[in-house]
Amino acid sequence: MITRKTVTSSVVEILREKIISHEIEAGTPLRQNALADELNVSRIPVREALLQLEAEGLVEFAPHRGAVATKISVDEVSELFGLRAILECDVLGYALDRITEEDLEIAQLILEEFDELLKPGADRYAWGSLNWKFHRSLYLPSGRKRTLGLIRQLHTNCDRYLRIQIQLVADFSRAEEEHHELLRLCWARDKRGAKKLLKTHILTTGRGLIRAFKPVA
């Protein structure tokens, strides 16, 4: 099946990536004309893209004053990770009631892709999307799509701040180990153990980020 791409959706992807990667810095006003010219499109799809990004929390609108890439405080980062911990543990509980062997094997495959990233020279920026892919694969069997939608947004936002400090290799490899352990607990259908590990996994990642972040802020 071919997926018809609208201009708007392309613009969303481009701008999202630019904001997450800090090519567009937090606080930068996003001029519709400038973006439209740069991307060779009209302002309409740019506006619509900005609206979607506002819903994702990456951009803020002020009437007649335009959009600005959101600034985020240390408090907010910790709030985001706190929310992730709560929602992801909850959804994991439901998922473990229904997860199949095939589901677990898919998760396993994603983890193997992950291992590639730890090798030197790998594109470390792929980490965020792969991380989301892995987590999602464990939550998907829950069938709770509203929750998944919220978690997806939270990941997007967390990603953005994870990329502030690219030298978190140590954290990456620790996260990797935790992923393997988490998957093992899922195979064992150990709901309590898996939830507990997931909670600390998310919260320690968050704390690591905040530590790296504090000196800057």
Add this chain to the structure above:
Amino acid sequence: MITRKTVTSSVVEILREKIISHEIEAGTPLRQNALADELNVSRIPVREALLQLEAEGLVEFAPHRGAVATKISVDEVSELFGLRAILECDVLGYALDRITEEDLEIAQLILEEFDELLKPGADRYAWGSLNWKFHRSLYLPSGRKRTLGLIRQLHTNCDRYLRIQIQLVADFSRAEEEHHELLRLCWARDKRGAKKLLKTHILTTGRGLIRAFKPVA
């Protein structure tokens, strides 16, 4: 301060109300031309409004096929109330650490407005927004704006399904009592008690709705 209203924001409000009130039924295709003509605006603000409503979960877009008012299943309703229970209890915990007497007095005033609604002849449709106002007033001191944003969305969606059955007067008055009790526990800064009550408050409301909903679905 005067708030400059854009056409788009007005359209958002109108359509949101129409969807929540079921004047626009779930599953209805939302034709941009028809809406634009009806509201005497061009299609641009209509499109932008629909995009925002999509972010709120009231509408679904399919490329080149337009927007449809989302249909929701019983499972999803219960998911929504489950999410509310988790997130609102969490945020209430943080709020109680910081809530002031003034905050509590504001909540008290809202509850008094509430009492008016139980009198016969009152506009029962105001229930949803007032309910949100009350809950929000208790959560606001937490300062967790991301969480509040998510909860706000959940309330909007729950409201929509609360209005399916308008004859929930019995539930309304029970909810009223629970609100008073909740506020009392907040005055006492009884975090554990307040969280526990809030959880059952939300979940029983959800279950009541689902009971009234089941025969239809």
Add this chain to the structure above:
DNA sequence: TGGTGGAATACTGTATACGATTTTAGTATA
């Protein structure tokens, strides 16, 4: 010098217009 008013500028918000895609209806064919 510091502050106020107002025109010029820049930018956003919305309408209109056009091109692309999907849906519908009708016709031909097996």
Add this chain to the structure above:
DNA sequence: TATACTAAAATCGTATACAGTATTCCACCA
């Protein structure tokens, strides 16, 4: 009758154009 194809209509997506609002800059005055 059922299916496949085609043309027309309906609808969406995007470009262009215009209108309205915010910002900037400079002249003027205390």
